[in-house]
Amino acid sequence: MPHAIGGLARPRVAIIGSGLAGEILAARLTVFCDVTVYERGDSGLHYSPRVLATGRSFGLKSTISYGVGGTTELWRGNLIGLEPEEYGSHWPESCKNELARSHVSVVTHLNGERSRASWFSGQRLNFDVGNLMVRSLIVPHRSPRLSLSSTWHAVSLRANCLVDRLEEHGSEIVVVSSDDSERFRHSVDLAIVCAGALNSPLILRRSDVGSDRVGSCLTDHPMGLVAKLAIADPVRVNALLARPTGLRSLIKVRDETSGLWASFQLCPTHDLQFDEDHYLANGNGRAARPFWRRDLFAKLRHQSYRELWANKALQRHRMGPYAYVLAMLEQEPDGCGSVSTRSTGQIAVSWSISETSIQALNRSLYKLSAWLGADLHLPPFGIASRLWSGAHHAGTCPISPNAATGVVDSDLRLHDRDRLYACDASVLPSTGASHTGLTIGSLATRLADHLIFRFSGRVVEHTR
Numbered sequence: 064m065p066h067a068i069g070g071l072a073r074p075r076v077a078i079i080g081s082g083l084a085g086e087i088l089a090a091r092l093t094v095f096c097d098v099t100v101y102e103r104g105d106s107g108l109h110y111s112p113r114v115l116a117t118g119r120s121f122g123l124k125s126t127i128s129y130g131v132g133g134t135t136e137l138w139r140g141n142l143i144g145l146e147p148e149e150y151g152s153h154w155p156e157s158c159k160n161e162l163a164r165s166h167v168s169v170v171t172h173l174n175g176e177r178s179r180a181s182w183f184s185g186q187r188l189n190f191d192v193g194n195l196m197v198r199s200l201i202v203p204h205r206s207p208r209l210s211l212s213s214t215w216h217a218v219s220l221r222a223n224c225l226v227d228r229l230e231e232h233g234s235e236i237v238v239v240s241s242d243d244s245e246r247f248r249h250s251v252d253l254a255i256v257c258a259g260a261l262n263s264p265l266i267l268r269r270s271d272v273g274s275d276r277v278g279s280c281l282t283d284h285p286m287g288l289v290a291k292l293a294i295a296d297p298v299r300v301n302a303l304l305a306r307p308t309g310l311r312s313l314i315k316v317r318d319e320t321s322g323l324w325a326s327f328q329l330c331p332t333h334d335l336q337f338d339e340d341h342y343l344a345n346g347n348g349r350a351a352r353p354f355w356r357r358d359l360f361a362k363l364r365h366q367s368y369r370e371l372w373a374n375k376a377l378q379r380h381r382m383g384p385y386a387y388v389l390a391m392l393e394q395e396p397d398g399c400g401s402v403s404t405r406s407t408g409q410i411a412v413s414w415s416i417s418e419t420s421i422q423a424l425n426r427s428l429y430k431l432s433a434w435l436g437a438d439l440h441l442p443p444f445g446i447a448s449r450l451w452s453g454a455h456h457a458g459t460c461p462i463s464p465n466a467a468t469g470v471v472d473s474d475l476r477l478h479d480r481d482r483l484y485a486c487d488a489s490v491l492p493s494t495g496a497s498h499t500g501l502t503i504g505s506l507a508t509r510l511a512d513h514l515i516f517r518f519s520g521r522v523v524e525h526t527r
Contacts, residue, residue, distance in 0.1 A: 079254065084507040163505075283454075284498075392424050400412060457499060
């Protein structure tokens with residue numbers, strides 16, 4: 064593989080997938096490498112494929128998207144980092160220590176220079192109370208539109224191009240891809256699979272690389288409006304949760320019994336009654352075009368979603384006497400599902416939510432209500448029926464020290480492979496109760512730095 068930068072020795076890098084990790088890697092590597100990005104969707108029109116749920120339904124919301132920008136087309140751009148305690152034992156120490164260095168770089172890349180001040184002001188407001196902590200969730204005014212990124216003009220972009228498999232031949236990787244009418248073979252020095260936690264393992268399986276862990280260990284963040292609170296002292300609660308514009312309070316709670324984390328956002332509501340859950344009434348795992356219209360109209364029929372939507376749209380976050388609790392739950396790192404493909408090419412997902420997770424969420428809700436000085440009210444049919452995918456699929460190609468327990472090493476290189484990497488949510492060995500976007504972006508930045516050093520010997524510094 065060429066190591067010199069410049070002239071005729073620029074390394075040739077293939078990036079499979081144009082989502083969050085793919086775009087950040089392309090933006091950083093194009094200065095030093097000849098980058099080709101493969102995207103199975105179109106450069107202008109996005110669509111959400113139908114995913115076959117063989118276990119629990121993911122719910123009404125579309126959770127993956129094809130097209131330039133990938134699933135970021137469905138993403139609000141909310142960003143929050145993992146706490147040191149959230150990583151747990153499954154993460155290598157090198158990742159725990161290094162990812163935080165990239166946070167400001169990722170926030171600025173996605174939201175511009177103005178976001179830097181918000182990031183630092185949000186960090187200064189953090190505080191902990193035992194196994195409960197309040198953190199700042201960055202909520203941008205507009206969702207990042209990676210489909211419009213200038214990065215795509217600086218690389219070779221192959222849209223409407225499905226990567227069938229990757230072949231390693233000596234000092235090269237051959238990317239075998241196809242469009243509607245033709246098959247292509249493209250030789251590169253190095254390939255990075257960034258197709259997401261559902262598609263990346265399928266590409267590796269078709270390539271016959273990786274261990275039998277590929278596609279297993281699927282986790283997600285079960286998420287839903289699971290409880291209501293009667294708040295005795297709204298003034299105190301609002302003071303605890305106050306944040307500057309562009310930031311929102313996220314309360315993280317660790318369950319001592321299971322070690323699992325949950326995070327909570329409070330949403331103002333008008334009473335303690337529970338209406339029919341919009342996912343329970345309409346969610347069946349289907350996704351049709353245009354997916355946003357189908358989802359929105361179905362949800363707006365329900366009072367709980369109308370309240371949630373109106374509060375977000377009008378920036379109403381101050382609590383009155385009642386609050387809805389929007390919960391997001393960590394699943395066990397060993398996974399609660401798997402992903403495979405049918406003979407037709409359709410993605411099939413087996414996913415479940417364990418009783419251990421449900422009980423952990425229950426205990427964390429009581430801890431939350433006690434800290435806020437509020438009475439907890441649970442829905443009459445239990446919280447399990449109100450939990451659905453948070454669209455944070457992860458863990459299907461996890462980081463691990465060896466091939467027996469995972470798929471990639473701490474540098475995100477496939478075990479026993481020198482020129483093949485994976486970088487997206489599939490490599491996360493655990494997720495805590497934090498949105499995965501900032502962690503994915505930081506992993507992509509760290510990998511880009513690693514490859515720049517590998518190619519040129521140059522160490523990239525990040526401003527904290």
